Amino acid sequence: MKVLVRAPAAQETTVKKREAEGFAGTILDHYAGHKRKLPWREDITPYRILVSEFMLQQTQVERVLVKFPLFLQRFPDFSALAGAALKDVLASWQGLGYNRRAVNLWKTAMSVVKEHRGQLPAGADELVRFPGIGFSTAGAIVAFAFDKPVVFIETNIRRVFIHFFFQDRTGVKDREILPLVEATLDRENPRQWYYALMDYGAMLGRSLPNPNRRSAHYARQAPFEGSDRQVRGGVIRALLGKGTLTKKTISSTLGVEAGRMARILSGLEKEGLIARNGNGYQLP
DNA sequence: CTCCTGAGGA
DNA sequence: TCCTCAGGAG
Numbered sequence: 001m002k003v004l005v006r007a008p009a010a011q012e013t014t015v016k017k018r019e020a021e022g023f024a025g026t027i028l029d030h031y032a033g034h035k036r037k038l039p040w041r042e043d044i045t046p047y048r049i050l051v052s053e054f055m056l057q058q059t060q061v062e063r064v065l066v067k068f069p070l071f072l073q074r075f076p077d078f079s080a081l082a083g084a085a086l087k088d089v090l091a092s093w094q095g096l097g098y099n100r101r102a103v104n105l106w107k108t109a110m111s112v113v114k115e116h117r118g119q120l121p122a123g124a125d126e127l128v129r130f131p132g133i134g135f136s137t138a139g140a141i142v143a144f145a146f147d148k149p150v151v152f153i154e155t156n157i158r159r160v161f162i163h164f165f166f167q168d169r170t171g172v173k174d175r176e177i178l179p180l181v182e183a184t185l186d187r188e189n190p191r192q193w194y195y196a197l198m199d200y201g202a203m204l205g206r207s208l209p210n211p212n213r214r215s216a217h218y219a220r221q222a223p224f225e226g227s228d229r230q231v232r233g234g235v236i237r238a239l240l241g242k243g244t245l246t247k248k249t250i251s252s253t254l255g256v257e258a259g260r261m262a263r264i265l266s267g268l269e270k271e272g273l274i275a276r277n278g279n280g281y282q283l284p
Numbered sequence: 285c286t287c288c289t290g291a292g293g294a
Numbered sequence: 295t296c297c298t299c300a301g302g303a304g
Contacts (some may be wrong), residue, residue: 053299055299056299057298057299057300057301058289058290058297058298058300058301059290059291059292059298059299060291060292060298060299061299062292062293062298063292063298094291095291095292096290096291097290097292098291098301099289100289100301100302101290101300101301104301131301131302132301133301134301135300136299137299137300137301154299154300155297155298155300157299194299198299201299205297205298210296210297220296220297221297222287222288222289224290224292227288227289227290228289229288229289229290229291230290232289232290233291236290267288271289
């Protein structure tokens, strides 16, 4: 395979020619020997790809591997998910984190059924209009579900390109990486190429200090203990177990001061994760 | 642009 | 402590 990589002329770090020529071979050689067998890479359908991509937003592959088959068994297709009650979707989502993603996935399924005749659109421009689908997820869906050549970046891809082409740089912006992704893209087999890139990136993450720390977009996660996120997760779990609870009961159960709890409940309600029911709150 | 959003395993 | 196949609000 011949691969051409051109770096912007004014770019401080120039692409080393030898690395550029060996890049695709290195990635594909690793893939040949270490390709990950993942359920969403078998029996590929737009629905299965969509569900996996939502789950994989900020959640590690190992945990998604446990939840994905259970979720697919419970909600096997767009119609089943769109017709489900949100509380049942949230129940199946427990353990994955970021419950808001479950709401977005559910809303996206309903939109696909009601406004797209049950067919997930195959274009990134259309996909980003669904809630919870941004640039990265749209690109991944186009590449993985439809095997179409599309240029996108997510954390593993970012890691690979920083490692190979920005060796001596910090503060690398995605704008700088994107042209390299486009130049190296295998337009005949984009799905396999992105699988290979991501598997290589996952390998790099385990064997090196994270190259993404040199990304301009790198942000360290705020501590979880004592955070609003922790309380929000507790609220959803409490309502899943008890049905309807008053604000006072929720506050005392979770040991959170009333004013703070009021603010958190207001946020959850605004995001559609909980609903008022008279004097209390419940899952929608 | 900054900040927020869960949970769990290494 | 570190990170996770990001998206969205402001």
